[in-house]
Amino acid sequence: AETFHLQMEQRSAATPVVWTLLAANLAIFVMMMLENVADTPMAHAEQLIRWGSNAGRLTLAGEWWRLVTSMFLHGGMLHIAFNMIVLVQVGTLVERMFGSKRFALLYLVAGVCGSLASVLWNPYVNSVGASGAIFGIIGGLLAFVRKPDSGVPHTIAKNLRGSITGFLLINVVLGLIYPYTDNAAHFGGLAGGYIAGLLLARSLHLPSAH
Numbered sequence: 001a002e003t004f005h006l007q008m009e010q011r012s013a014a015t016p017v018v019w020t021l022l023a024a025n026l027a028i029f030v031m032m033m034l035e036n037v038a039d040t041p042m043a044h045a046e047q048l049i050r051w052g053s054n055a056g057r058l059t060l061a062g063e064w065w066r067l068v069t070s071m072f073l074h075g076g077m078l079h080i081a082f083n084m085i086v087l088v089q090v091g092t093l094v095e096r097m098f099g100s101k102r103f104a105l106l107y108l109v110a111g112v113c114g115s116l117a118s119v120l121w122n123p124y125v126n127s128v129g130a131s132g133a134i135f136g137i138i139g140g141l142l143a144f145v146r147k148p149d150s151g152v153p154h155t156i157a158k159n160l161r162g163s164i165t166g167f168l169l170i171n172v173v174l175g176l177i178y179p180y181t182d183n184a185a186h187f188g189g190l191a192g193g194y195i196a197g198l199l200l201a202r203s204l205h206l207p208s209a210h
């Protein structure tokens with residue numbers, strides 16, 4: 001395990017996409033907090049719509065850009081904190097495995113798939129968050145370690161599959177318990193990320209490409 005992680009560090013010590021995404025999400029969250037908005041659910045909902053949330057009635061009416069902008073908005077401190085922690089923990093490894101350009105494409109495709117699944121499942125949704133994209137990079141990681149020529153050692157692949165399965169089961173349970181969880185976005189992102197991961201995964205036996 002230590003040898004594998006050392007190799008990942010040597011292949012691409014920097015993970016610029018993850019840190020750019022982190023900075024963008026945090027900057028937007030701070031700017032929204034600095035707005036003088038009344039502390040009511042309606043006012044918060046209207047603010048999210050102004051900033052580009054995945055508001056079903058608007059997205060389906062042609063404002064498709066909301067499928068992307070909603071990925072960079074969050075509904076509260078706990079929401080963004082959880083998503084950003086998982087992004088850094090998982091994203092840094094996945095970006096090193098895929099390479100930065102492929103990782104950026106994986107994140108975007110997965111996020112859009114999550115947003116699309118959300119609005120098609122519930123046309124009246126007003127959804128925000130990076131979780132669809134984050135589930136997508138986990139789906140991409142799962143696709144990567146399942147490829148026979150991935151170059152990921154068997155024991156590492158087995159451990160990663162176990163960790164991913166545990167993470168997904170916990171989130172499914174939490175999604176059923178907590179009523180405001182956008183499960184459609186999670187599953188849509190996961191499926192989109194898995195398919196994109198199969199197409200984008202490279203072999204770690206080969207020279208790295210960014």
